Amino acid sequence: xxxxxxxxxxxxxxxxxxxxxxxxxxxxxxxxxxxxxxxxxxxxxxxxxxxxxxxxxxxxxxxxxxxxxxxxxxxxxxxxxxxxxxxxxxxxxxxxxxxxxxxxxxxxxxxxxxxxxxxxxxxxxxxxxxxxxxxxxxxxxxxxxxxxxxxxxxxxxxxxxxxxxxxxxxxxxxxxxxxxxxxxxxxxxxxxxxxxxxxxxxxxxxxxxxxxxxxxxxxxxxxxxxxxxxxxxxxxxxxxxxxxxxxxxxxxxxxxxxxxxxxxxxxxxxxxxxxxxxxxxxxxxxxxxxxxxxxxxxxxxxxxxxxxxxxxxxxxxxxxxxxxxxxxxxx
Numbered sequence: 432x433x434x435x436x437x438x439x440x441x442x443x444x445x446x447x448x449x450x451x452x453x454x455x456x457x458x459x460x461x462x463x464x465x466x467x468x469x470x471x472x473x474x475x476x477x478x479x480x481x482x483x484x485x486x487x488x489x490x491x492x493x494x495x496x497x498x499x500x501x502x503x504x505x506x507x508x509x510x511x512x513x514x515x516x517x518x519x520x521x522x523x524x525x526x527x528x529x530x531x532x533x534x535x536x537x538x539x540x541x542x543x544x545x546x547x548x549x550x551x552x553x554x555x556x557x558x559x560x561x562x563x564x565x566x567x568x569x570x571x572x573x574x575x576x577x578x579x580x581x582x583x584x585x586x587x588x589x590x591x592x593x594x595x596x597x598x599x600x601x602x603x604x605x606x607x608x609x610x611x612x613x614x615x616x617x618x619x620x621x622x623x624x625x626x627x628x629x630x631x632x633x634x635x636x637x638x639x640x641x642x643x644x645x646x647x648x649x650x651x652x653x654x655x656x657x658x659x660x661x662x663x664x665x666x667x668x669x670x671x672x673x674x675x676x677x678x679x680x681x682x683x684x685x686x687x688x689x690x691x692x693x694x695x696x697x698x699x700x701x702x703x704x705x706x707x708x709x710x711x712x713x714x715x716x717x718x719x720x721x722x723x724x725x726x727x728x729x730x731x732x733x734x735x736x737x738x739x740x741x742x743x744x745x746x747x748x749x750x751x752x753x754x755x756x757x758x759x760x761x762x
Contacts, residue, residue: 433464434731437499437525439492439516440507441470441479444530447681448559448719449505450483451712456724457484463727466499492516496523503730505723506530510601514539517740518546526553528726528736532604532750533743540747543740555726555736556743560609560663560678562721564707565688569667569676570613572692572700577669579615579646586666587652594656595632603638603654604750606663608743609678613665616646617745621760623752631657638753645762654753660684671695679704679716687716 436453438445450468457463467487470476476488489495496504506529508516514534520527521543533556534540547554560566573582589606596602611617619642626637635657642650662685663678672694679688688704709715722738729736745762752760 433462434460434503434727435464435466435499435501436503436505436727437466437495437501438468438479438485438505438507439470439495439520440530441468441472441475442507445505445507446479446482448714448717449507449530449723450479451714452720452723453505454483455715455720456727460727466501467495469495493519493523496520496525501525503528503727510535514542517543521546521550521552521554524550524552526726526730528555528557528723529740530557531559531608531743532556532601532747533740534747535601535754536751537744537748540740540744544744547740553730553736554740555722555729555738556740557719557722558605558608558612558738558743558746559718559722560605561612561718561738562725563678563688563716563718564709564721565676565690565702565704565716566609566613566678566718567721568690568702569665569674572674573613573615573667577672579644579648581669582614582644582646582648582667583670584666584668585610585614585644585648585650586668587650588662588664589652589654590658590660590662591656592658592661595635596656597634598754599634599638599654599656600750600754603753604746606652606654607640607749608746609663609665610642610650610652611644611746613667614644614646614648614650616644616648617762618650618749618760619643619645619762621749621752623756623758623760625756628657672699677704679710679713681713681717686713687711
């Protein structure tokens with residue numbers, strides 16, 4: 432019996448990342464059917480259908496789901512519509528993977544969690560860094576040889592070029608979530624510092640987070656949106672061990688990325704991201720394929736997806752602190 436997938440939202444991110452991911456998954460699993468895609472712009476939905484091999488194109492997601500009865504739904508919508516659409520799909524009873532962030536604040540995220548729990552429907556948030564092959568490689572090594580309590584310090588530099596967003600928090604949530612993922616522990620307390628740049632716009636600022644994790648580790652996150660380079664780099668410090676991770680993301684200086692492990696000052700392992708399968712395809716290297724494949728695999732195996740909406744709740748709370756320019760956060 433076919434495993435049927437539907438997509439809601441055929442915009443730029445869906446076109447560059449999720450459409451190719453669904454197509455690759457279907458190519459690798461003969462029993463998978465790309466049933467239908469949907470967008471309010473019917474012409475956009477039809478182009479998407481033709482590009483990635485979906486069976487039908489719709490402009491009404493409710494009509495699509497009622498007619499196609501998919502086994503999995505992928506939702507890529509503007510954050511202003513995420514809560515409304517997520518709750519609607521879950522209340523209709525369809526397993527859902529949704530693009531980040533899962534809401535703009537705790538109330539929106541909690542509403543989605545409540546909808547999922549009322550319906551008893553599997554769900555996952557598409558925090559793609561969690562599924563990037565190099566990030567996964569670091570996480571695997573940390574879990575195999577160390578405890579969260581062994582991590583002394585975790586630094587994450589998150590730099591962009593000329594980003595003057597009215598709300599940079601919806602992008603910064605990636606750094607917040609990745610640090611929590613790598614630390615293997617939630618945040619306990621955070622001090623925020625803001626370096627405003629009013630000449631560049633009323634919302635432009637460097638944001639520095641000094642964090643204490645529940646494991647006892649310290650973390651330092653630096654968001655600098657108007658630098659001369661696009662990078663995301665992590666440094667994890669433990670007794671006698673240090674890991675350096677250059678995360679491959681679209682247009683990043685560090686592509687295809689690198690993971691370096693040093694012990695007592697000597698290189699123990701050096702992984703060039705270019706050596707990994709699919710490294711030349713950014714939708715794979717950045718984790719978009721991995722997050723979709725993980726969700727589909729979990730559903731087909733009858734497993735609960737690991738990265739459900741609830742797993743993103745604290746990341747949403749902290750991103751909202753950035754938005755509100757809070758001085759501190761305590762869990």
